[in-house]
Each structure stands twice: as structure tokens, then as C-alpha cells.
Amino acid sequence: MRREIFALGVVVLSFVVFPASLFAYQAWRTNALDARVIELTANVPANGGWQPDTIRVHLGERVRLRISSTDVVHGFAVPALGIQVDEILPGHVEEVEFVASRAGRFPFACTRWCSVDHWRMRGVIEVIDPQNPNPASPTFAPPLYQQLNVNIDAAHPARNVPSEHPSAVRGAVLAEQITVDADTRTQSPSDVFAKLRADAALKSYGDLQLWDAIAFEWKRAAGDDAIARGRQLYARDCAACHGESGKGDGPAGRNLPGRTVIDASARRGPADFTNAAQMLGASDVLLQGKILRGGMGTGMPEWRSLYTDQDMWDVISFIRGFVFEYGMSDKK
Amino acid sequence: MMPWLRGRRPLIAASAALLTLAAIFVPLPARAGTPQTRTINVDARQFAFEPATLDVQHGDTVTLHLESLDALHGLSIDGYDVNIQAEPGKSANVTFVADKAGTFKFRCSVTCGALHPFMIGKLTVEPDLPLARAIAVTLIAALGAIAFFWKE
Numbered sequence: 001m002r003r004e005i006f007a008l009g010v011v012v013l014s015f016v017v018f019p020a021s022l023f024a025y026q027a028w029r030t031n032a033l034d035a036r037v038i039e040l041t042a043n044v045p046a047n048g049g050w051q052p053d054t055i056r057v058h059l060g061e062r063v064r065l066r067i068s069s070t071d072v073v074h075g076f077a078v079p080a081l082g083i084q085v086d087e088i089l090p091g092h093v094e095e096v097e098f099v100a101s102r103a104g105r106f107p108f109a110c111t112r113w114c115s116v117d118h119w120r121m122r123g124v125i126e127v128i129d130p131q132n133p134n135p136a137s138p139t140f141a142p143p144l145y146q147q148l149n150v151n152i153d154a155a156h157p158a159r160n161v162p163s164e165h166p167s168a169v170r171g172a173v174l175a176e177q178i179t180v181d182a183d184t185r186t187q188s189p190s191d192v193f194a195k196l197r198a199d200a201a202l203k204s205y206g207d208l209q210l211w212d213a214i215a216f217e218w219k220r221a222a223g224d225d226a227i228a229r230g231r232q233l234y235a236r237d238c239a240a241c242h243g244e245s246g247k248g249d250g251p252a253g254r255n256l257p258g259r260t261v262i263d264a265s266a267r268r269g270p271a272d273f274t275n276a277a278q279m280l281g282a283s284d285v286l287l288q289g290k291i292l293r294g295g296m297g298t299g300m301p302e303w304r305s306l307y308t309d310q311d312m313w314d315v316i317s318f319i320r321g322f323v324f325e326y327g328m329s330d331k332k
Numbered sequence: 333m334m335p336w337l338r339g340r341r342p343l344i345a346a347s348a349a350l351l352t353l354a355a356i357f358v359p360l361p362a363r364a365g366t367p368q369t370r371t372i373n374v375d376a377r378q379f380a381f382e383p384a385t386l387d388v389q390h391g392d393t394v395t396l397h398l399e400s401l402d403a404l405h406g407l408s409i410d411g412y413d414v415n416i417q418a419e420p421g422k423s424a425n426v427t428f429v430a431d432k433a434g435t436f437k438f439r440c441s442v443t444c445g446a447l448h449p450f451m452i453g454k455l456t457v458e459p460d461l462p463l464a465r466a467i468a469v470t471l472i473a474a475l476g477a478i479a480f481f482w483k484e
Contacts, residue, residue: 044403071445072403073419090443113420114403239421251375251401252420 035062035097042067042074042088042110045117050108053123057100058130065096075111078125079306080104086111103129104138107305113240116252119301143304145289148186152289153296158190158281160197162211165276169327171216174209178202180217185313188283189214189324215324222317226310227328230318233311237303238319246273246322253299268298273322280323287319288312341480348476355468360461367391374398376405376418376440379447386455390433399423406441409455415441434462 030037041051047070057063067076069088076085076094085094110121129135145152182192189211196202196210205213219227235244241253253270273279291312294302303312321328368389374396375382388394398407398418407424408415411432416424440451 073442073444112404113400116402118420235422240419241421244421244423250421251399 033064035064037064037066040065040067040076042069042071042076042114042121044071044115045120046115047071049121050110050123055123055125057125057127059100059103059127061100063098063100065098067094067096068092072114073112074114074121076108077111077306078106078108079308079311080106081125083108084111088112100125100127103127103132103135109306111236113252116255118240118252122305143289143292144185144285148285150283150286150289152286152293156188156278156281156286158188158277158279160190160193160207161277161280162208164208165274165323165325166208166211166215167325167327168212168215168219169325170209171212171214171219174205174213175216175220178205178210178213180213182214182217184218184221185284188286189218189280191283192217193280215326218317218320218324219326222313222320224328226314226317227321227326230314230316233307233315234318238315241270241299242273243270246319248272268296270298270300273319276323279320284313284316287316291315344476344479348472348480351472351476352469355465355472360459365389367393369393369395371395371397374407374453375401376407376451377401378403378445379440379451381407381438381440381451381453384453386438386453388430388455388457390430390457390459392430393427394430395425395427397423397425403444404442405444405451407438408441409436409438411436412455414438417442430457433457434460 036057038055038057040055043049043051055063055065065076067085067088069090069092071090073090074088076088076096077083078098081098083096083098085096088094104127106125106127108123108125110118112118114121141147178196180192180196182195192214193207193210196214197207202210222230234242239250241250242248243250243253248270250270271278288309290296290300292302292304292307294300307315320326370388370392372383372386372394374386376398377400386394396407396414396416398405398416400418400420400423402420404417404419406415406417407426411434412428412430414426414428416426418424434457436455436457438453438455440448442448444451
């Protein structure tokens, strides 16, 4: 009889008390946390992308994201919240904590090339204010290209093309003699060239000298820091399709839809940033419009939800360097 | 048949051992020509390298240019201190001197998906003396064993 009671005790202990204490410990641990824990799984887009891809939290909550990958190396960034995780290795868990301090929708994205559809791997964090769960949608100022009525889908051939790529290095020497009075954001380099060429005071300078001065002016107006930052963004987000050398020959851009279907004669792929005839006819605003909207029938993603205006200007000033030889070291 | 073998087992064993030692330790010229500098482009994609077999000569200075076509991949060579990573838009270079002869596996060093463990290539540094020596030792052992255990 006593043995029976002992055996019963063992059974109760192992099948009731032990599991119950496990669950109790889990519940206590979760409650003891001052943060809400959300598991976020990264998959390549063909296998579902971010799961979940919509994360809803309440205003003021402390949120801890536990991010893991099921397949390849991914990255994670919420630009609007200043969150960046460079590497999510399969088999590891990366933890990120933040306080949902303002209501709104904050897009996040993968930042490592994880497959051909890498750029589709996006999601959104929704911070909801319980007092005001359905706020009026925020109003944004229209982007600059719309304010200025620039048609970003029109062809933009340069009116003048230099005989070779202009060099900001040579232009730096000329900077004291040739004053380039231009708005480098809204004017295209070829328009600036036309204006300088028409200037009687600059008659003694050759075409290439004027171009060199323009190249230097673009570099000066952007600033070296912006170009260096643009280089990093370009390497992270653009180079896979547009190529490390800017020729539009990156490995991820080889089989884009614009290249293959519908009309083979009108093959369009990632833009070639070394093509002076195209690049010099475009103003920075026009390039910004293309980047923020995307589309163009080439598979170009939109970047408005992930890039700040400054990010875009930085990338554009770096891209200019493929035609305007900046003479900056590739190492950064 | 073959009476001269009779009673000479110690001699057979000793000469086989000598030949084995010779096959392992005899210094052979490591290469024929002068060392070259070569650059090899390797494309990585899930789950293979292209090309998957690399042949170089002993003493060559080899530069590998690794380009990835889909996700983050790595390339590390067993036996050499080489490990680089590349993803689309960020290719990688490494230069090393092929100072060890033989056949070496190179592998993807970053988990790149379900079949990542099978993403393997082969680097042959010629002349492949370790392989030649291993073949010689095996043949000597086989012939020696036959002679040693021969029965009339």
C-alpha cells in the first residue's frame, strides 16, 4: 500500500507538478519582463518574407524583437526608428529593443541581398495609440519632382555631351577661375553647361574645362561626407542590380522582367550610370523622383518608404561620381 | 613457381618498407615552369560554385574574385588561410600563394540555405605530389603483400 502511494506520488510529480511548474515559470518570466516580446522570422521572399510582416504594438510599449532566419543571411532595418541589424545568421537570434514612442506606420526591410526578390522583403511596424486608434492619415508634402512638375518618365538626353568624362579633380584647379553659379539640385549638368558656354566671359575656356568645373561644383555642393555615405548606401541597396562599377551590369539585374518579356527590341534593364549622354541630361531632382517612386518598367523598387530625403541626395551625389570623376578612394 | 621467393620474406618486407619510405620522402621537383600570377573569377550561387574545380600550379600567386549571384556566400579553402564573403553588389577578392601542393576542398563559409553544406568545390595545386605518393605507397604495399604471402 505504501509503495502504491509512493508510485502515485512519482507519477503526479512527473506528469502534473513538473509540467505545471514549467508553464508557471514561463508565465512568470514573461510577466516579469518589462517588454513585449515579438518573434520575427526572416525567410527569403519566395518563402513568405517576414513573418509576421505587420507588427502591431501600442503607443508607449517597450518592444523586444527576437529576429531569426530560417534560410540565408538577412539584415533588418527600420530607418524611421533608427534600428539597424546588419546580420541575421541562420541559427542565431538577434534581439532588438525599442520604445514605441510615437504613433504611426514605420516600414522595415531586409538589408542584405538574400535572393533575386530581396527588395520585396519588407514589412511595417504599426504603433497604435489606444486613445486614437484611427487617426486621420498624415499628410505629406508632395515630393520635390512633383512640386517642380518634373516629368520623370520623359527621356532626358543631354543637350551637350563632353568628349570624355569630366573630372572633378581637374575641375578643382579651375574652380578659382570659373564660377559655376548653379543650383545642382534642380538644374541638369547639361543645362548648366549651356549657360556657361553662352557666357562671353568664359569664351577662352574649352568645353572640357567647363565640364570639369561643373563636375567639381557638383562634388563641392554635395560634400565628401555625403558622397562617402552614398557609397555605403549604394553598395547595400543599389549595386546588386546597377553593378559595382555603375554600368547596370550587377548580377541581380540580369534577369529582370523589363529585360526579357513583351518587346525584346526595347530591352530595358538597370540604368547605366556611366552613360554621360543620359546622366548629364538629368537633374538631381529627376533622379530623386525615379529613386523614390521606382517603377519605370524595369523592376526598380520604390525607396520613398525607406529612404529619407538626405539618403536619396547622398546616393545621388555618389552616383554622379560615375560620370564626374571625383578621384575619391574606393576604400571607406 | 617463383622459387627465388622462398625463404626471403624478411628481405621482401625490408625492401617494401624501404620503397615505401622512398615513395613518401624522395624529394621531387615541385613544379616544372616558373610561377605565374593568375586571376580566377568564381561565381557563387545556391548551391554551387562556377567553376567548381580550380587548377593551379605549385608556387602560383592566385587571386580569386568571388561574385555572388543571389545571396551572401563565402569561400574558404581547407588547408589554406583563405576566407572571403560576397553578396550581389559586393564582390570580394583574395590573393594567396599556392605553396602547398595537393587537392583541397573549398566550401561556402556562410550558411546560404538548405543545401549549403553541399556547396563545395575543389582546388588542385599541381603537381599533385601527395596524390602521386599515396598511389605509389598503395601499389608498393599491394605488390609487397602479394610477394610476402605468395604460396607455392
